Amino acid sequence: MTHAQTNDPTAPYSMVNEWDKVFPQDNSVKHTKVSFKNRFGISLVADLYSPHTTAGQRLPAIALSGPFGAVKEQSSGLYAQILAQQGFITLAFDPSFTGESGGYPRNVASPDINTEDFSAAIDFLAIQPNVNAQALGIVGICGWGGMALNAAAIDTRIKATVSATMYDMTRVMAYGYNDSVTEEQRAEMRDKLNLQRSQDALNGNPLPSSERLPEKLNGDEPEFVKNYFDYYKTPRGFHPRSINSNQAWTVTTPLSFINAKLLAFAGEIKNPVLIIHGEKAHSRYFSEDAFKQLKGKDKTLTIIPDANHVDLYDNQEKIPFTQIVNFFSSHLK
Numbered sequence: 325m326t327h328a329q330t331n332d333p334t335a336p337y338s339m340v341n342e343w344d345k346v347f348p349q350d351n352s353v354k355h356t357k358v359s360f361k362n363r364f365g366i367s368l369v370a371d372l373y374s375p376h377t378t379a380g381q382r383l384p385a386i387a388l389s390g391p392f393g394a395v396k397e398q399s400s401g402l403y404a405q406i407l408a409q410q411g412f413i414t415l416a417f418d419p420s421f422t423g424e425s426g427g428y429p430r431n432v433a434s435p436d437i438n439t440e441d442f443s444a445a446i447d448f449l450a451i452q453p454n455v456n457a458q459a460l461g462i463v464g465i466c467g468w469g470g471m472a473l474n475a476a477a478i479d480t481r482i483k484a485t486v487s488a489t490m491y492d493m494t495r496v497m498a499y500g501y502n503d504s505v506t507e508e509q510r511a512e513m514r515d516k517l518n519l520q521r522s523q524d525a526l527n528g529n530p531l532p533s534s535e536r537l538p539e540k541l542n543g544d545e546p547e548f549v550k551n552y553f554d555y556y557k558t559p560r561g562f563h564p565r566s567i568n569s570n571q572a573w574t575v576t577t578p579l580s581f582i583n584a585k586l587l588a589f590a591g592e593i594k595n596p597v598l599i600i601h602g603e604k605a606h607s608r609y610f611s612e613d614a615f616k617q618l619k620g621k622d623k624t625l626t627i628i629p630d631a632n633h634v635d636l637y638d639n640q641e642k643i644p645f646t647q648i649v650n651f652f653s654s655h656l657k
Contacts, residue, residue, distance in 0.1 A: 336367045338424045345397040346561050347638070352376070353408045362420065362444035364437055369424035370417035370445065371396050373408035374454070384459035384656035385413040385452070387445035391637060392433070392467025392493060393568035395423035398561055399465050399637040403488075406640075407463075410649045412656075413455055417445050419468070423565050429530050431567055432574050433467075435474070435494055435584040442468075442475035446482060459483060459656035463648075465637065466607075467491040469599075470586045473614060476597065477589040484655035486598045486648055489636040490611045497581040502609070514582070520575045530574040537568060548606040551634040561638065587614055596622035598651045600644060602631030624651070 336359050343349050356372045375383070386407055388400040396404075396416040404414035419441045420434070421427035427437075442462055450457040461484040464472025469490025476485040499505050505513075524530045537553055538545070545553070555561040556568040564570050597618055601611035608627070615625040628635070631642045 332426070332428070335426050336369050336424060337426055337430070339369055340424065344563075345401050346559075346563055347402045347405070350405055350409060353405055355405075358415075358448070360444060360448040362437070362440050364420070364440065366420045366437070367426040368417050368420065368441060368444060369396075369426075370415050370448075371401055371404065372413070372415050373404045374413040375408060375411055379454075381454060382456040383411065383413050383454060384461070384652065385415065385449040385455045386461045386463060386652060386656075387442060387449060388414060388416045388463040388465070389419055389441065389445075389471070390463075390465030390468030391489075391568075392491060393422075393566065393573065394466070394556075394637075395563055395566045397423075397563045398566060400463070400468075402638055403463055403465070403643075406645055407649065407652070410653075412652060413449065413452070415445050415449055417441065418565075422567060429574065431532065431571055432530070432577050433493070434580050435471070435586050436580070438468070438471050439474045439478070439586075442471060442482075443479045446475075446479060450481065456656075457481075461485065461652050461656050463488065465489060466633075467493045470494070470610070470614075473590050473593065473597070474586045476593045476595065480594075482595060484596045484598075484652055485593070486600065486651065487611065487614070488600045488643070489602060489605060489607065489633050490599065490614060491607055492586055492610045492614065494581045494584045494586045495610070497578040498583075501606070510582070513578070517576050517579050521579075524576065530576060532572040533575045533577070534572070536572040546606075548633060551632050555634045555637055587617055590614060590617045591619045593618060593620055595620065596624075596651070596655045598624045598626065598648065600626045600628065600636065600648075602628050602633055602635050602642070604630060605633035605636075607633050622655075 404416035469487030
């Protein structure tokens with residue numbers, strides 16, 4: 325069933341009950357579509373995965389989201405289903421303003437609201453009768469890796485955190501790749517974005533960005549763009565609700581990220597953290613620098629040999645699921 329779209333931020337944008345993931349369904353795992361509200365009153369839509377035999381048990385549970393611009397029918401759902409196969413209850417959710425979740429206007433992001441989305445998912449899991457509320461973890465993929473670390477820094481109910489192929493979206497939007505944007509360029513960017521705000525106010529709607537993946541490659545693109553294309557624009561990972569597959573962020577989305585620092589308090593995370601990244605990923609430095617900020621006793625950085633950024637979206641030969649399962653099994657008790 326699909327609910328009609330409204331401009332009501334408290335309502336789900338849509339909810340499709342049929343299986344429409346980019347990965348095959350495993351019938352050994354129970355799957356249920358659910359909806360819950362975050363602290364801002366926005367309805368989030370999620371896929372709940374669990375082992376079939378949970379009667380009388382309280383199992384550890386994990387909330388998952390990402391990549392940035394993806395939907396739960398893609399990478400986070402794959403991770404969720406595989407972890408459910410190993411005995412965890414998992415919740416892959418669409419962040420506010422994207423996918424099937426509520427929030428208007430569409431296709432915007434916020435370091436504050438999207439961090440809250442993780443805690444809202446923890447709210448939901450903590451009150452389920454078959455969940456051990458003292459054994460809750462999170463997984464953030466790509467841009468939601470940074471959100472996950474920010475959530476772990478504020479939400480002490482999160483007992484273990486995994487980030488995979490992480491981006492710090494506040495850093496990349498303010499400073500560009502490899503911190504190449506100067507203060508003068510940042511000032512020019514602010515001018516352009518705020519002029520666009522005025523234009524959006526005049527038009528009554530935010531303008532979608534023209535920056536998106538091409539419909540076909542010409543061969544001159546950077547390697548990481550080719551990698552993104554190979555996931556989001558091919559049958560491997562294409563999904564019509566995914567911003568990166570079929571849509572675009574609004575032009576002014578970077579505004580709230582430029583003046584924020586997601587990892588400002590990462591050093592104060594007390595609970596265990598596992599950071600995973602690909603050896604050949606253009607984004608590897610985000611994870612390595614985040615790891616240096618962590619001061620907790622139980623922290624691990626795993627670099628996957630010969631893996632690029634997108635390999636850790638869905639390549640089960642390179643995603644270290646055994647390590648991830650062992651990490652959560654050890655810390656969610």
